[in-house]
Amino acid sequence: xxxxLIAPLFLLAAGVLYAQQAMPRMTAVxxxxxxxxDILTVTxxxxxxxxxxxxxxxxxxxxxxxxxxxxxxxxxxxxxPDKVTAGRFALAVLTSGKEPKFIEQPVxxxxx
Numbered sequence: 001x002x003x004x005l006i007a008p009l010f011l012l013a014a015g016v017l018y019a020q021q022a023m024p025r026m027t028a029v030x031x032x033x034x035x036x037x038d039i040l041t042v043t044x045x046x047x048x049x050x051x052x053x054x055x056x057x058x059x060x061x062x063x064x065x066x067x068x069x070x071x072x073x074x075x076x077x078x079x080x081p082d083k084v085t086a087g088r089f090a091l092a093v094l095t096s097g098k099e100p101k102f103i104e105q106p107v108x109x110x111x112x
Contacts, residue, residue: 022046024093026076026105033110036082040066040109041075042091048073053096057089057111058104064089086111 026044034040042055049071055078057064066078089111092104 022051024051024095024103024105026091026093026107029091029107029109032108033112034080035112036080036084038080039069039077040080041077042107043075044105044107045074047071047076047093050096052076052093053100054094056092056094056102057084057109058092059087059089060104063092063102080111084111 022045024044024046026042026047028043030041030043031038046052052071055066055068055076057066057080064081064084066080068076068078070077087110089109090104091107091109092102095101095103
C-alpha cells in the first residue's frame with residue numbers, strides 16, 4: 001500500500017471510532033438485595049444522563065422501570081418501585097441517541 005494512503009485511512013478510522021457513542025457498563029450494585037422503596041446504588045462507567053435515559057429491572061420477559069434519583073458518569077441511584085414482584089433480576093439501561101438501545105447489564109439484584 002502506498003504511504004500516501006496510510007495517513008488518510010488512519011484518520012478516517014480514528015474519526016469513526018471517535019464518533020461512536022461509548023456504551024454504558026454497570027459493574028456493581030449495592031445493596032444486591034432490596035425491597036420496594038429501597039435505593040440501589042449502581043456503579044460502572046458511561047452512566048451519565050447523556051448515555052443512560054432510563055434504568056430497568058428485567059427478568060428477560062418483563063421489564064420494570066426504576067425511578068432514577070441521582071445520576072453521574074460512574075454512579076446511578078435508583079428507587080425500587082412499590083409494585084414489583086419478588087425475584088432475581090438483571091439491571092438494564094435504555095441508551096440515548098438517534099438509535100436508543102435496551103441493554104441488559106451483567107449486574108443482578110434480588111428483590112424480596
